[in-house]
Amino acid sequence: MLKTSFFPCKANALGAPSGFPIKLSSTVLVKAKRPIHLKASGAKMELSITRPDDWHLHLRDGELLEAVVPHSSHHFGRAIIMPNLKPPVTTTAAAVSYRQSILKALPENSDFTPLMTLYLTDTTSPNEIKLARESGVVFAVKLYPAGATTNSQEGVTDLFGKCLPVLEEMVQQNMPLLVHGEVTDPDVDVFDREKVFIDTVLSPLIQKLPQLKVVMEHITTKDAVNFVQSCREGFVAATVTPQHLALNRNSLFKGGLQPHSYCLPVLKREIHRQAIVSAVTSGSKRFFLGTDSAPHERTKKECSCGCAGVYNSPVALSVYAKIFEEAGALDKLEAFTSFNGPDFYGLPRNTSKIKLSKTQWKVPSSFSFKFGEIVPMSAGETLDWLPLPLSP
Numbered sequence: 001m002l003k004t005s006f007f008p009c010k011a012n013a014l015g016a017p018s019g020f021p022i023k024l025s026s027t028v029l030v031k032a033k034r035p036i037h038l039k040a041s042g043a044k045m046e047l048s049i050t051r052p053d054d055w056h057l058h059l060r061d062g063e064l065l066e067a068v069v070p071h072s073s074h075h076f077g078r079a080i081i082m083p084n085l086k087p088p089v090t091t092t093a094a095a096v097s098y099r100q101s102i103l104k105a106l107p108e109n110s111d112f113t114p115l116m117t118l119y120l121t122d123t124t125s126p127n128e129i130k131l132a133r134e135s136g137v138v139f140a141v142k143l144y145p146a147g148a149t150t151n152s153q154e155g156v157t158d159l160f161g162k163c164l165p166v167l168e169e170m171v172q173q174n175m176p177l178l179v180h181g182e183v184t185d186p187d188v189d190v191f192d193r194e195k196v197f198i199d200t201v202l203s204p205l206i207q208k209l210p211q212l213k214v215v216m217e218h219i220t221t222k223d224a225v226n227f228v229q230s231c232r233e234g235f236v237a238a239t240v241t242p243q244h245l246a247l248n249r250n251s252l253f254k255g256g257l258q259p260h261s262y263c264l265p266v267l268k269r270e271i272h273r274q275a276i277v278s279a280v281t282s283g284s285k286r287f288f289l290g291t292d293s294a295p296h297e298r299t300k301k302e303c304s305c306g307c308a309g310v311y312n313s314p315v316a317l318s319v320y321a322k323i324f325e326e327a328g329a330l331d332k333l334e335a336f337t338s339f340n341g342p343d344f345y346g347l348p349r350n351t352s353k354i355k356l357s358k359t360q361w362k363v364p365s366s367f368s369f370k371f372g373e374i375v376p377m378s379a380g381e382t383l384d385w386l387p388l389p390l391s392p
């Protein structure tokens with residue numbers, strides 16, 4: 001028989017201005033293949049893992065930053081912060097100032113560390129890369145092909161023609177290039193843009209600069225999986241989002257247009273989703289957690305020309321855990337969430353732990369903030385894995 005009770009999730013106190021009651025049930029499933037760190041605690045199964053990091057996160061600024069940052073800082077130790085603000089974060093000075101705003105917006109006693117990035121433009125100078133490295137707070141440079149996605153208008157128009165000296169300096173400074181891997185040519189079908197980018201930009205780039213560290217962000221296709229696996233380990237890696245693991249493109253049209261599942265790169269066919277799930281659950285070191293959590297106020301999603309972006313920070317760990325559990329690979333979850341990322345970036349792994357409890361909880365239908373509402377991924381759904389407060 002199901003017993004239910006309610007308790008306030010810590011996320012409520014930290015961030016969600018509206019109530020965030022979590023529905024508990026006593027449902028416990030024990031998989032035949034049990035990872036060593038999965039143990040029964042009373043009636044619940046608990047998974048204890050090293051505190052994860054988010055290697056791809058949009059925190060925005062102003063009121064939106066204040067509304068969303070607790071959802072990340074509650075679960076993650078560090079996050080690579082995307083620079084596509086208005087105006088974009090193109091200099092080290094701007095990154096330092098943005099970092100201050102993030103630190104100011106954190107809940108009291110949070111030790112969350114934002115790892116800043118620079119937004120690459122046609123005019124970024126090699127000296128800016130030196131400054132970024134010297135700052136000690138900038139950890140990567142983000143390539144947005146101009147026009148590829150939200151606030152990418154000032155991105156790169158001609159990588160090989162305009163940015164080679166900067167990329168060469170990045171090799172010198174051991175500064176990774178984070179890539180939004182889509183071409184912007186309107187003649188290329190939107191579902192093929194990642195593959196065409198690999199063939200026409202990424203592959204030639206890696207041949208030209210084999211020492212450049214590259215992260216292909218938010219991969220969506222089997223082509224990207226194959227490409228990353230074909231490259232030299234330690235030099236090319238990929239982040240993977242919850243939505244690209246859990247959903248295929250049918251989700252965009254299920255029962256009508258679903259704007260809250262729309263992101264870029266757009267969701268792909270089921271065969272691609274399956275290839276990405278196989279890659280991350282295989283235990284390969286080349287793939288790591290990057291949510292690409294990208295909040296937009298509800299009316300900017302539910303309108304005649306809705307913004308791209310899925311707000312997944314509140315549910316990301318629950319979704320990842322479910323994917324690994326369904327693949328019978330819970331023993332590989334911790335490397336994906338907590339080891340592969342820092343190892344690639346050459347940073348220490350976190351030392352504290354978090355727990356994931358096999359406990360059903362209901363995702364709020366929205367989060368309110370001063371200027372509106374944000375609708376999260378899986379809004380209103382019941383998820384199986386509940387992240388618990390950090391151990392000291």
Ligand code: DOR
Binds near residue numbers: 058265294307
């Ligand atoms: O869906 C997306 N939203 N993809 C991106 O690349 C950018 C992001 C955003 O900033 O909203």
Ligand code: ZN
Binds near residue numbers: 292
């Ligand atoms: Zn992103």
